Amino acid sequence: MTASTGMAAIMTALASPGSGGLEAVAPRSCAEVLGMTGVAVTALIAGGGQELLWRTDGVSARLDDLQFTLGQGPTFDVAASGELVLESDLADVPWQRWPVFTPAAQELGVQAVFAVPLQIGAIRLGVLLAHRDVPGPLRAGVLADMTIFADAAMDALMGHDAGSPTPWLSRPPSGYRAEIHQATGIISVQLSVTQADALIRMRAFAFSERRPLAEVAADIVARTLRFELDP
Numbered sequence: 001m002t003a004s005t006g007m008a009a010i011m012t013a014l015a016s017p018g019s020g021g022l023e024a025v026a027p028r029s030c031a032e033v034l035g036m037t038g039v040a041v042t043a044l045i046a047g048g049g050q051e052l053l054w055r056t057d058g059v060s061a062r063l064d065d066l067q068f069t070l071g072q073g074p075t076f077d078v079a080a081s082g083e084l085v086l087e088s089d090l091a092d093v094p095w096q097r098w099p100v101f102t103p104a105a106q107e108l109g110v111q112a113v114f115a116v117p118l119q120i121g122a123i124r125l126g127v128l129l130a131h132r133d134v135p136g137p138l139r140a141g142v143l144a145d146m147t148i149f150a151d152a153a154m155d156a157l158m159g160h161d162a163g164s165p166t167p168w169l170s171r172p173p174s175g176y177r178a179e180i181h182q183a184t185g186i187i188s189v190q191l192s193v194t195q196a197d198a199l200i201r202m203r204a205f206a207f208s209e210r211r212p213l214a215e216v217a218a219d220i221v222a223r224t225l226r227f228e229l230d231p
Helices: 005-015 027-034 059-070 074-081 101-107 142-158 176-191 195-208 213-221
Strands: 038-045 049-055 085-087 112-120 123-132
Touching (some): 038 059, 059 101
Antiparallel strands (some): 038 123
């Protein structure tokens, strides 16, 4: 595969000594090269977790929170199967695929999503997600650029230039994801249910209240929100 001129410049920045990995590239620059509204890279953490590592501002963060709240969407599909997701028009996606995610993403203004895995052989380490606010197929060369960037991003995250493994391969989720895990444990105790069921309850509450999952988790950890057993 041959990179476009714009993607070749991004590859040069990623490969430069001491570049600092993905931090060497502005997400907005990558989105512009790909002709996208936004992009994001999510790492797949040992134990089945996910952590958003790099993204454009605005809708990308809300789209990630939406997927994590619902447990469905292109990032989850790629993480599970390793197959490409190329949905050029969310209006044409069968409702059974993402019954809640699709209309919620459209409410955010997202009309197309494209995702590729960061993987070595059958081992998936992350997902590159790109989204656009207008429907339509990928223009020539964009899929090649996405694949090339995904490979380079994986190398950068693994610290190949430093010859050492990157901590995120084995660490637990950090930041707001850590708070979500803490809140899940609290709900599990409050309701005497498994952590899996507790997360489902918290996700359902966040979606029904139209609130970010991280915000709900923060309230639970701060003890300003408590889940009660159903009568």
